[in-house]
Amino acid sequence: MEKTIAVLPGDGIGPEVTRAAVKVLKLIARRYQHEFNFSYGLIGGAAIDALDSPFPKETADACGTADAVLLGAVGGPKWDNNPSELRPEKGLLAIRKHFGLFANLRPVKAVPALLSASPLKEEKAAGVDLMIVRELTGGLYFGEKARTADDAYDTLVYSREEISRIVEQAFELARVRRGKVTSVDKANVLESSRLWREVVEEKKAAYPDVTVEHQLVDSCAMKLITDPSAFDVVVTENMFGDILSDEASVITGSLGMLPSASIRTDGFGLYEPVHGSGPDIAGKGIANPAAAILSAAMMLRYSFGMETEAAAIEEAVQTVLEDGCRTADLAEAGGRSLTTEEWTDKVIEQLDAEAVSEDIMFSYM
């Protein structure tokens, strides 16, 4: 298959981890005889510096003609005091809204080899496999907001339609997973959450094979740590999903392990790690590229329908971790400490090794 991928490395560790993901995608293209064309664009602080806009038209156009977008991360102290229109994060919100990417899938899967890197007791983290489905183009992030010298407000607005489409996405995912949806809200306080709950209750009739529970966001935050295995699909509004996903990353041992897909219903999507630009480690070559590499795997699965290729990447990442290869953030899991580039090359070697063993298998068939 021939595909065009727009690559937006962004700021801080963004370019470091994106380079790793592109290297893996190039190997996949070679191994499975695909043609991936990469076009590069600017977003976030890098785009502000070069073009005075966090999401320039050139970038929107390049992404618009691509089949999917791979993004690193945006932001950093250099731009922290910029006016709100010239904040790197504004570019991220703009690209999500521009392409209507309302569904943000954030899988959280415990890796057996990394259990000791998690602050949770090993038996709590073991076997955790949940998916946070975060609404991405509404809520507090996009509601009317304003400030004067002494006042400020942000508004949290959701329409029935916006809630319906994300809830449907969650039900569909639960159907092919373990059949459970936890809808997270703050219905004891917020009107928007009461509407959210109402829509979930209406929708569930169409999914008799899925169990539904409602959970308030504060107790959900606690239960994610005390009983994470209780969750399968967690569906929630934009800001709750942002906060809960960073929290859930501790189950895996590092924020550097969490990939994400931001999709709509026609297959187009933006793929990026859940983490940010890591200003404290940027430029040192030590960032964990797993989240970016696993995001590339999600691109193959959700945008290109390449399930075998996606699974091959996930398996290679798993094997490399089982072999004791670690980046610095996972030092507590023991093993050998590698740089971003060295760790990526281990994944590449592993993918090559899988290819060789398949060739040997085929030669006997």
Ligand SMILES: NC(=O)c1ccc[n+]([C@@H]2O[C@H](COP(=O)([O-])OP(=O)(O)OC[C@H]3O[C@@H](n4cnc5c(N)ncnc54)[C@H](O)[C@@H]3O)[C@@H](O)[C@H]2O)c1
């Ligand atoms: N999607 C995005 O582009 C995105 C997401 C979150 C934050 N941000 C931005 O990033 C900047 C920094 O934010 P922050 O410090 O709160 O969050 P962050 O995610 O950048 O970093 C939080 C902590 O996790 C560590 N970390 C993150 N990714 C890692 C990786 N791949 N490997 C190893 N360690 C990793 C960092 O070193 C840091 O200690 C801010 O400007 C923020 O707005 C961007």
Ligand SMILES: CC(C)[C@H](C(=O)O)[C@@H](O)C(=O)O
């Ligand atoms: C950088 C920021 C705008 C972004 C968000 O809040 O959505 C980030 O934290 C994320 O999780 O992707």
Ligand SMILES: [Mg+2]
């Ligand atoms: Mg976040």
